[in-house]
Amino acid sequence: MLAELRSRPGHDSLLGNLMRWMLISISLLFLAALLFAPLITVFATALAKGVHAYLAAVDDPNTLAAIKLTLITAAVVVPANTVFGLAAAWCIAKFEFKGKSFFTTLIDLPMAVSPVIAGLVYVLVFGLQGWFGGWLQDHNISIIFALPGIIIATMFVTLPYVARELIPLMQQLGNDEEEAAITLGAGAWLTFFRITLPKVRWGLIYGIILCNARAMGEFGAVSVVSGHIRGLTNTLPLHVEILYREYNTVGAFAVASLLTLLAVVTLVIKTLVERRGYKSR
């Protein structure tokens, strides 16, 4: 399409070119102010006091604990939501049932809801005054202000990510291969692992990395359920907040740079998957 654009007659006018450069400049300036400036600031501020200060900030025990907590959360949330996404996509894409579009919209619900609401609902269910609060206290189980709360709040927020990629993909790819396999006598699980999974692998990877990026970066929902106890219930994004509010800018941006690198890696993998021909809807 671009080659066609260049060879179109009559579009090489002065006005056309002027327009072109003006629009490109506006776009780049807009992105520079909104995207590049913050990005550069993260790394510039993190390294402002030199590489040693940067490494000291990252090597700090509280930071390492935050990294560990973030990794554990992602390690639980991402597989759980992947299984959910696969199950949801299977039943939505391969079958017809009443209320299917409503069901599909329900799955999208966490994306429309504020992350603070996501945290709030779990405080209301598991908090001291919540539904299960008394029972939990009697049994000495803590969910809010502890790791389980963080995990479940993150699960709420990232629930749709894998499903949203798989559902349209599976719908688009159709049922023919699976039906052929079943009629030839293959079992359900064999069909799933040998036929369906390979068909959807790029969409699956795409959904997983987006789910992971969101799970590791979630702030609002975790902020509400976590209690912010340094070293215990602090994820990386929360740790960034604490350091920033203490005016430890180098520390805050050093930790932020780790998260930024994660985002960049996510984008790189995303671009690679798209090069393989997968296009998100």
Added chain:
Amino acid sequence: MAREAVGKGTFSQPSVLPGFGLTFGFTTFFLSAIVLIPLAALVSMAASSNWNAFVHTVLSERALASYRLSFGASAVAASINLVFGFILAWTLVRYDFPGRKFIDALIDLPFALPTAVSGIALTTVFAQTGFLGRYLALAGIKVAYTWIGVTIALTLIGMPFLVRTVQPALAEVQRDLEDAAEILGANRFYIFRRIILPTVLPAMLTGFALAFARGVGEYGSVIFIAGNLPFKTEITPVLIVIRLEEYDYHGAAALGCVMLSISFLGLWAINYLQHWGRRRSTATRR
């Protein structure tokens, strides 16, 4: 040997494929446990407070000020994105320039970047001493700790939504129609208004709705740059957190219900717009 059809007749249509019961059951269970039942707890907590307390919380001066900021800033940010997002999408779809692919990949950065990171980064950039803030300060514009800062943060957050919804729609515009119109004597503005705009309008509105809905609920990227002064620069999610910290569960739940209703409305509007867009594009395809 063909399997027996898994027929449930009334609820789901019979199919050769197995696994409906298992997957539907698991999906429903997971969805209910993680999403639906906790949301029901929110509604029930709000409903269990008496009506006067509910109205008092939801319509208090402070809450109204926070709605004005949350909705107002989101609307302004989504409008800014409507213009600049369109320009960005146009530039990416129709022009080629060095680094185009790189820029295209970067559009998704606000989507992948943790909100806390963009929050502190934007605050540092737009503070009075910041890289961009100092030039704006010379012009007398204060950005950090004002509603302008909130709007800028929401503009960053909403940008990918608009660009990514408008890009495919722009790519779909039929160039032969444009050429025909041009040959028949239409000027560029007419072509834009009558051919390009109608094709991308549903996508633009969908992107606007997505950016707006996301902006209203946004927390992490806003709280650093906002300043969070009650009645002045406090967004609704912050007010909810404050109510929670005061153990005012009923109040928090009441405000939560307001936000939840807006989310439902937004979801419905987005679905409707996407459906409208799909109908339009299939209608124009020959």
